[in-house]
Structure formats: C-alpha cells, structure tokens
Amino acid sequence: MSATVTDPAVAKEPQVPAGPVRRRPGGRLGRRLGSGVVQAFLVVIGLVWVTPLAGLLLSSLRSPEDNASSGWWSTFTSPGQLSFDNYAELLGNAGITQAFWNTVLISVPATTLVIAIAALAGYAFAWLEFPGRDWLFLLVVALLVVPVQVGLLPVAKLFGQLGLFGTIPGVVLFHVAYGLPFAIFLLRNYFADIPREMLEAARMDGGSEWRIFTRLVLPVGRPAIASLAIFQFLWVWNDMLVALLFADSSSQPLTVELQSQVRQFGSNIDVLAPGAFLSLIVPVVVFFAFQRHFVQGVMAGSVK
The missing domain is CATH 1.10.3720.10 (MetI-like)
Structure with missing residues (x-):
C-alpha cells in the first residue's frame, strides 16, 4: 500500500464559516456617540447661522418704536408686534x-x-x-x-x-x-x-x-x-x-x-x-x- 502524502504548500486553508460579523458593544456605542456628537455639532452650527437671519427678519417686521424699546426676541412673547408695514414702505x-x-x-x-x-x-x-x-x-x-x-x-x-x-x-x-x-x-x-x-x-x-x-x-x-x-x-x-x-x-x-x-x-x-x-x-x-x-x-x- 502506498501512503498518500499531503503537500502543505497546496493544502487548503481552513474555511471560515460565513455569517454575520459580531461587533463589539464598545464599537457600536462609540459609533453612536460619535454620530450623536457630530449631529449635535451640526445643529449648533445651524442655529448660530440661522439666529442672525431670524433676528433680521423679525426686526424687519417690527415698528421702529418696538425695535427701540426691546429686542427682536420679544416677539416670541408679543407676536402682535409683527406686521408688513415696513415692507410696504420699502416698496414705496x-x-x-x-x-x-x-x-x-x-x-x-x-x-x-x-x-x-x-x-x-x-x-x-x-x-x-x-x-x-x-x-x-x-x-x-x-x-x-x-x-x-x-x-x-x-x-x-x-x-x-x-x-x-x-x-x-x-x-x-x-x-x-x-x-x-x-x-x-x-x-x-x-x-x-x-x-x-x-x-x-x-x-x-x-x-x-x-x-x-x-x-x-x-x-x-x-x-x-x-x-x-x-x-x-x-x-x-x-x-x-x-x-x-x-x-x-x-x-x-x-x-x-x-x-x-x-x-x-x-x-x-x-x-x-x-x-x-x-x-x-x-x-x-x-x-x-x-x-x-x-x-x-x-x-x-x-x-x-
């Protein structure tokens, strides 16, 4: 009987069973925190950019007397200050x-x-x-x-x-x-x-x-x-x-x-x-x- 010799150079590598890759809980937590930090940072940048624009818009809708007596943020408590009279005068x-x-x-x-x-x-x-x-x-x-x-x-x-x-x-x-x-x-x-x-x-x-x-x-x-x-x-x-x-x-x-x-x-x-x-x-x-x-x-x- 002749013995069969297996060449290690051509031996097949062990097969890795296919399946979902398990992720560590720490990695998932880091990714969630990272995405949350990025989203919070983008929200802050957006608010910083939008706030002057909102202030300008609200100031343009208030009368000169209201603008002289209080800031534009007071319109959130007194929305009756807003009107389009300034734009009507501007068009004129x-x-x-x-x-x-x-x-x-x-x-x-x-x-x-x-x-x-x-x-x-x-x-x-x-x-x-x-x-x-x-x-x-x-x-x-x-x-x-x-x-x-x-x-x-x-x-x-x-x-x-x-x-x-x-x-x-x-x-x-x-x-x-x-x-x-x-x-x-x-x-x-x-x-x-x-x-x-x-x-x-x-x-x-x-x-x-x-x-x-x-x-x-x-x-x-x-x-x-x-x-x-x-x-x-x-x-x-x-x-x-x-x-x-x-x-x-x-x-x-x-x-x-x-x-x-x-x-x-x-x-x-x-x-x-x-x-x-x-x-x-x-x-x-x-x-x-x-x-x-x-x-x-x-x-x-x-x-x-």
Whole structure:
C-alpha cells in the first residue's frame, strides 16, 4: 500500500464559516456617540447661522418704536408686534426699489456673460489644439493673483474715456473682466476630466466642435457651471467696492443704497432691516435653487 502524502504548500486553508460579523458593544456605542456628537455639532452650527437671519427678519417686521424699546426676541412673547408695514414702505421708497432693479441688471448679465465666455474658453483650453494654448492658460492662471484694487483706478480712467463711467454696463464689464480668470480656470479643469474616448466617438459620428460643446460638454459640465454661477452671482450681488467707484446715483446697486441710507438717516431700522433682508434672501434662494448641482460639482472633484 502506498501512503498518500499531503503537500502543505497546496493544502487548503481552513474555511471560515460565513455569517454575520459580531461587533463589539464598545464599537457600536462609540459609533453612536460619535454620530450623536457630530449631529449635535451640526445643529449648533445651524442655529448660530440661522439666529442672525431670524433676528433680521423679525426686526424687519417690527415698528421702529418696538425695535427701540426691546429686542427682536420679544416677539416670541408679543407676536402682535409683527406686521408688513415696513415692507410696504420699502416698496414705496423709489431709491430702494431702483437700487434693487439695478442690482438685478448688474448681477444677471455679469453672471451670464462670465459663464458663457468661460465655458467656451475652458473647452478650447481643454480640448482644442492651437498655437500658444499653454502660455495663454498660464497667463489666465497668473491673473488669479491680481487683486481687484490694482485695476480700480486704471479701469476708472479708461471707462471715463469711453463714456462708461457711472453706468450699469461699466459695472457689468468690470465684474466680467475680473470674474473670467477664475471661471476659465475652474471650467477648463472640469472639462479636461471628460473622457477623451467620449469626444472622439462624437467626432467619428460626424459631430462638429460646436455640436460636441453644446450637446455633450455642457450637459456633462452642468455641476461645475452651476457652482460657478453661484460663486459669481454671490460675489456680484454682494459687491459694494466696485459699485462705490463705478456706479453713480442712477446706477448704484442695493448695497450702496443701503450704505447711503445709514449715512443719511442714521439708525433707521425700519428701512435698513427690510432692505438688508431683501438683499440677503435673494442669494439664499439662488443657492438653494442650484444646491443639488453645486453639491455634485463639489463632490466630483473628490472622486475623479
């Protein structure tokens, strides 16, 4: 009889029985406490962020006498103080309403033009071959470090010669010029992550560059474009430095008008509170409108 010898090198390892993995009670308790601490921390941060907004809203709904005699938190015990009289007077204020529409006429074109030009330039820098492409993109990146204050006086002199000083188009052009470097840099890097095979397949199917850009690149780059729209709109809507210099009394936005109201009337809370809340709520609405695309654009950079 011949004995069978088992080679230890090829011997099978012992099988581990399949089944649910037992977790230690201490690990489960640590995870629950950790998630509870994180949730409590987020709740505290949310309350800290919401409290000034709630205070501004309640102050805008109270009369000047109530605001002078007590704090906004007194409305929780005396809700009869709240009314929309301040907003009715605000809508009747010609300076505030004109400044609000000036802000819209500045912010919307400045955001739209930046997105349109930056999307075209970003696609060209990412996927088109032309002489000096890398050097031009390096120049765009270098413009990111140029502060806005450097160009205020030269551009003001240029606008004075062109007849654009003190006009809404002048303010829009300034915001477009200084918003393009960051916009081109952002969209170019996002468009460059699109798989080359996708673009090559579209070209083999007879698609022109314009058709590829509008039907393929723009839909894929929607999260990055939405993020750029939020950044650009918030920057232009909340700007006061550029408007103080380049806008006159007929073209000044809401931020400058509110600042002038403080200077002229002092603590006129019945005008400043509803005006400030109106200036604040529009960017908040825009952010939540594009929130889903904004989160996708932020998360895309972490997984690619």
